[in-house]
Amino acid sequence: xxxxxxxxxxxxxxxxxxxxxxxxxxxxxxxxxxxxxxxxxxxxxxxxxxxxxxxxxxxxxxxxxxxxxxxxxxxxxxxxxxxxxxxxxxxxxxxxxxxxxxxxxxxxxxxxxxxxxxxxxxxxxxxxxxxxxxxxxxxxxxxxxxxxxxxxxxxxxxxxxxxxxxxxxxxxxxxxxxxxxxxxxxxxxxxxxxxxxxxxxxxxxxxxxxxxxxxxxxxxxxxxxxxxxxxxxxxxxxxxxx
Amino acid sequence: xxxxxxxxxxxxxxxxxxxxxxxxxxxxxxxxxxxxxxxxxxxxxxxxxxxxxxxxxxxxxxxxxxxxxxxxxxxxxxxxxxxxxxxxxxxxxxxxxxxxxxxxxxxxxxxxxxxxxxxxxxxxxxxxxxxxxxxxxxxxxxxxxxxxxxxxxxxxxxxxxxxxxxxxxxxxxxxxxxxxxxxxxxxxxxxxxxxxxxxxxxxxxxxxxxxxxxxxxxxxxxxxxxxxxxxxxxxxxxxxxxxxxxxxxxxxxxxxxxxxxxxxxxxxxxxxxxxxxxxxxxxxxxxxxxxxxxxxxxxxxxxxxxxxxxxxxxxxxxxxxxxxxxxxxxxxxxxxxxxxxxxxxxxxxxxxxxxxxxxxxxxxxxxxxxxxxxxxxxxxxxxxxxxxxxxxxxxxxxxx
Amino acid sequence: xxxxxxxxxxxxxxxxxxxxxxxxxxxxxxxxxxxxxxxxxxxxxxxxxxxxxxxxxxxxxxxxxxxxxxxxxxxxxxxxxxxxxxxxxxxxxxxxxxxxxxxxxxxxxxxxxxxxxxxxxxxxxxx
Numbered sequence: 001x002x003x004x005x006x007x008x009x010x011x012x013x014x015x016x017x018x019x020x021x022x023x024x025x026x027x028x029x030x031x032x033x034x035x036x037x038x039x040x041x042x043x044x045x046x047x048x049x050x051x052x053x054x055x056x057x058x059x060x061x062x063x064x065x066x067x068x069x070x071x072x073x074x075x076x077x078x079x080x081x082x083x084x085x086x087x088x089x090x091x092x093x094x095x096x097x098x099x100x101x102x103x104x105x106x107x108x109x110x111x112x113x114x115x116x117x118x119x120x121x122x123x124x125x126x127x128x129x130x131x132x133x134x135x136x137x138x139x140x141x142x143x144x145x146x147x148x149x150x151x152x153x154x155x156x157x158x159x160x161x162x163x164x165x166x167x168x169x170x171x172x173x174x175x176x177x178x179x180x181x182x183x184x185x186x187x188x189x190x191x192x193x194x195x196x197x198x199x200x201x202x203x204x205x206x207x208x209x210x211x212x213x214x215x216x217x218x219x220x221x222x223x224x225x226x227x228x229x230x231x232x233x234x235x236x237x238x239x240x241x242x
Numbered sequence: 243x244x245x246x247x248x249x250x251x252x253x254x255x256x257x258x259x260x261x262x263x264x265x266x267x268x269x270x271x272x273x274x275x276x277x278x279x280x281x282x283x284x285x286x287x288x289x290x291x292x293x294x295x296x297x298x299x300x301x302x303x304x305x306x307x308x309x310x311x312x313x314x315x316x317x318x319x320x321x322x323x324x325x326x327x328x329x330x331x332x333x334x335x336x337x338x339x340x341x342x343x344x345x346x347x348x349x350x351x352x353x354x355x356x357x358x359x360x361x362x363x364x365x366x367x368x369x370x371x372x373x374x375x376x377x378x379x380x381x382x383x384x385x386x387x388x389x390x391x392x393x394x395x396x397x398x399x400x401x402x403x404x405x406x407x408x409x410x411x412x413x414x415x416x417x418x419x420x421x422x423x424x425x426x427x428x429x430x431x432x433x434x435x436x437x438x439x440x441x442x443x444x445x446x447x448x449x450x451x452x453x454x455x456x457x458x459x460x461x462x463x464x465x466x467x468x469x470x471x472x473x474x475x476x477x478x479x480x481x482x483x484x485x486x487x488x489x490x491x492x493x494x495x496x497x498x499x500x501x502x503x504x505x506x507x508x509x510x511x512x513x514x515x516x517x518x519x520x521x522x523x524x525x526x527x528x529x530x531x532x533x534x535x536x537x538x539x540x541x542x543x544x545x546x547x548x549x550x551x552x553x554x555x556x557x558x559x560x561x562x563x564x565x566x567x568x569x570x571x572x573x574x575x576x577x578x579x580x581x582x583x584x585x586x587x588x589x590x591x592x593x594x595x596x597x598x599x600x601x602x603x604x605x606x607x608x609x610x611x612x613x614x615x616x617x618x619x620x621x622x623x624x625x626x627x628x629x630x631x632x633x634x635x636x637x638x639x640x641x642x
Numbered sequence: 643x644x645x646x647x648x649x650x651x652x653x654x655x656x657x658x659x660x661x662x663x664x665x666x667x668x669x670x671x672x673x674x675x676x677x678x679x680x681x682x683x684x685x686x687x688x689x690x691x692x693x694x695x696x697x698x699x700x701x702x703x704x705x706x707x708x709x710x711x712x713x714x715x716x717x718x719x720x721x722x723x724x725x726x727x728x729x730x731x732x733x734x735x736x737x738x739x740x741x742x743x744x745x746x747x748x749x750x751x752x753x754x755x756x757x758x759x760x761x762x763x764x765x766x767x768x769x
Contacts, residue, residue: 035711036708037711095584096583117369122373129707130708143372151578174355184710
């Protein structure tokens with residue numbers, strides 16, 4: 001190993017040490033929780049599989065309530081029904097040929113190629129490496145172009161002043177929001193609130209890439225579909241039974 | 243040839259001050275409604291999660307589209323070398339700038355977070371057509387301002403043709419960008435069409451010229467300057483061609499959409515059973531904004547009548563607003579096709595309701611007022627208007 | 643030229659000194675930590691000057707990379723620096739008049755935008 005230290009290396013090391021020193025001097029009393037300090041990577045891709053044959057309407061109502069509880073939306077007082085946020089919706093669809101009626105939960109589909117991210121002028125709409133699509137509300141200017149672009153009507157605009165938000169879910173007037181796949185829980189190795197609320201195996205959450213995960217194994221054997229598969233967005237939320 | 247005399251208007255009459263005060267009040271009303279909406283939130287407007295873009299966007303897009311169209315008169319002179327239009331070129335640049343300023347004001351003041359406008363100027367997502375539009379709009383101001391300078395400054399006159407060419411290209415790209423805001427929305431059956439871009443370009447020709455004609459006729463009438471028939475008739479013929487061209491593009495757009503089974507739902511909605519949107523489309527956009535103006539422009543009885551040209555311009559502008567209303571609001575009101583082959587019974591799939599609110603209208607009108615006040619002020623302080631556009635003079639420019 | 647330099651430098655230097663007020667309303671937990679003699683911020687002046695940068699850096703790491711450590715977390719700031727109303731046992735919002743964040747920001751005349759979205763009082767189960 002070359003032990004001579006050239007000028008550039010020296011400056012690099014000096015910068016690093018002073019950087020650490022400054023940061024360390026800032027906070028000394030820190031409680032360390034069991035959280036990852038490593039950025040998420042594209043080795044994982046989080047997804048949901050919703051089986052509409054098993055999913056009852058009560059399940060869907062439960063999912064919606066769990067989402068409201070967890071994320072704190074739905075208590076808006078001034079907004080009209082069509083102005084209120086709807087991070088997750090209950091839809092009933094009837095097949096035109098067979099007349100079969102299915103109920104399903106519709107939320108942000110966490111596309112691999114999200115149109116909302118493409119159109120956002122300020123990079124506020126963004127996709128994490130692990131496939132979760134979020135709104136960076138620090139950058140959102142409230143232009144609503146992402147809502148125009150979303151094929152799933154998944155996003156909501158906050159039409160009124162809010163307070164008493166959840167600590168993990170900042171939300172504010174004039175910005176756009178949507179399902180976060182409970183990213184604050186996923187980062188702690190937990191499961192999204194809506195998935196937890198369903199007792200059966202009608203909704204499965206997991207890493208689509210992990211061959212040992214339940215979602216991957218199930219998707220291998222059953223027939224599943226993506227909504228608006230024709231758009232080729234490769235959604236993270238999959239459905240079976242419709 | 244260069245003996246056109248440009249001169250400021252006097253701007254001391256009662257009429258002038260009344261106009262300024264009236265427009266000022268409209269702008270204050272707009273700012274008041276902006277404060278109201280921003281303070282309480284967008285729940286006080288008619289916009290919602292389905293109709294995310296409402297009346298402000300109709301006004302903003304009209305003004306932006308018309309802005310680039312208004313520059314055409316200058317381009318016809320400097321790019322296509324038609325000397326008849328030389329006396330109009332300064333005013334053309336001015337109208338273009340002020341309409342764009344009005345449109346951008348409306349667009350920007352409807353944002354959810356106006357206070358973060360700086361973010362829009364510093365964080366760019368280059369994949370976003372919207373971000374490109376921000377650059378195109380800002381660039382338009384710069385390019386047209388330089389263009390005006392070339393025209394005003396005698397030493398710089400020799401560059402005005404080259405800069406005019408740049409401005410002309412810029413405005414074509416700008417309107418293409420504006421049309422693409424809709425054309426690139428793959429998810430929505432009403433918008434996903436490349437023809438949106440050229441259609442917006444041709445719309446800009448028509449709306450821009452109509453606005454220009456009104457401003458030109460009004461300013462010459464109010465300042466008692468002579469405006470001869472040669473120029474007016476030229477503009478009239480041009481306007482007729484543009485209106486017809488818009489109707490042609492609208493026809494192609496709808497016929498093309500009807501051909502795609504995926505889009506028959508939205509087409510039936512707009513053309514046949516969409517209630518208010520169908521009425522607006524046929525009565526407002528097609529008849530009032532298209533057929534009637536064409537009739538007025540070309541019919542032998544009304545052809546020579548200057549007030550009829552004014553009326554046609556007004557109708558074209560109204561028709562233009564209606565057209566954008568049908569495109570923007572009608573296009574959102576009809577639900578997206580989520581499940582081809584299936585019928586959505588519940589939860590989504592109804593026609594979205596939109597009830598326009600007063601603050602939205604005030605904001606939009608404020609944008610128009612801003613554009614008008616800029617024109618009114620600048621023609622007073624800078625020599626934008628030729629002292630005379632009489633026929634013999636116009637004729638001599640034409641020949642010279 | 644020199645005059646400009648002087649103006650520039652004095653502006654630059656003055657911006658380095660952040661506002662220090664010994665009698666500032668520190669907030670419930672922060673006051674008790676201070677009273678107990680423990681040190682939370684070893685170098686408060688760095689925090690005073692740099693906390694916007696620290697918070698911005700932290701927000702991007704959390705939101706975009708999923709790094710949810712406690713270091714420089716806004717939740718941490720709020721939970722320590724919030725005051726309780728002794729009568730009804732409710733926390734005051736940190737951005738309300740007379741409270742830690744707003745007080746200081748008001749004195750130095752700097753606006754802040756955290757709390758148009760972020761929760762202004764400690765988490766529910768701390769109440």
